Amino acid sequence: MRRGFAGLFGRGLFLEALFNPRGKQRGGIVWILDEESRGLSEEPFNANPVLAGYAVGWIRTEGIEDFRRNRSSLTSALGGVGDRLIWGLLRPLAVVASLIATVVSPIAAAAALLLVYNPAEIYLRWRSLRQGLEGRAAILRDLSRDGLLAHAPRMARLFALLIGALAGSWFVGHIASGRYFEGAAGAVVSTCGWLFLRRRALGFWRLPLVAFVLGLAWFAVEIVRAMTIASGR
């Protein structure tokens, strides 16, 4: 049975449900396409899950043999474009929007993250499948430098603008409430952190460790300050 657009789109949401070290997303893509993708059973499949619709469309329109010949170049292109646009730009943008919205309320913070990320991600999923089903020419046009990646510089500028807004709001918030020390300490620590992190990345577990140590050091300084102020009185 050949699935329609809605069926392919719905099943696409489960692409990574069977993710595993050997086949990666192979079980997922075979489940999406059924017998059309049986030739994939022998080899692994791994692509950015949001843009995997291009691969699904390629298999549907060009056939499994043609897909197998172009598999590595297509999945690398999907990884390159998708990882930059979605994990590198869209998700950080949503996180920064959420951090800014914490000024308003906790619910606004959660809503901002979901509302910035989801419409754009769902559009990309829909577009990847729609263009994928148009065939090779439409897929290559979207994955070229003038395709989806043309949006990357605009997203990066918006990301930079929002980061600046977050920092500005944070510092003014501290100064306005008379917490000059926290404002100054935050500025110094973030600048030093940025100078360090632009040269090398910290691993997933080092980040909380460093944040924790920084927080405790900050706490120690606050205690000393409180004691100094108390002894001055």
Added chain:
Amino acid sequence: MSTGLLQAIGILVWAGLCSADQRAVASRQIHQPIVAAVVTGLIFGAPERALPVGLWLQLVWPTPMPIGGALLPDTGSAAIAASLVALAVPGGEGFLIAILFGLLVAWFTIPWERRLRRANGAREERALAARGKGLTGAIALGVGGPFLRGMVAAGAGLMFARYVGGWIEPLPRTPVLGLLTKSLIGGAGALGLAGLLARVQRETGRTWFSWVSAGLLIGAAGRFLIEVSR
């Protein structure tokens, strides 16, 4: 914090959904710590008490990259478990215990994820060997595994909050511990901002400084107006 039956069911289902959202289904980003924590707070009627925990975890893990099959901790489960502790134990010491508990939960989810992926591999092999028969069941189990992991993490959070939280809560408080939450969030905030600045510099290229400066002015002016209107 007293937990009603409906709240307990609600939190277990929410934790299951968040954990499945990280990889297995849809990826709507409900597993991001700030979202997972705020909704946990909402279930217990106190989102403002859960927000600091979600904020701290979000700041230390602003944007992990799930590429190349990287094994990432289940941030949603960690945030939910930590929020449950923060809701049970108020103040700076509650916040400190909550983030340590959240990190511990996150650490335990990594070997669990590795096992889930191995089990997925075995199920996939069997289904493909049977020419795709049983693949739908394998997908359902592939979603059920992370869902169960989220529920177990939330259950651990509920137990910890109930027993350990109940033991800590009556202890005498020192006013100085009130500074602890602020300091820990300050440290994570500065580090998170530094990480995001480094990321934006890589993504934007040479013009990054102009855009960040423009944003700085807009953010400062906006916050100034908000503060004045208050």
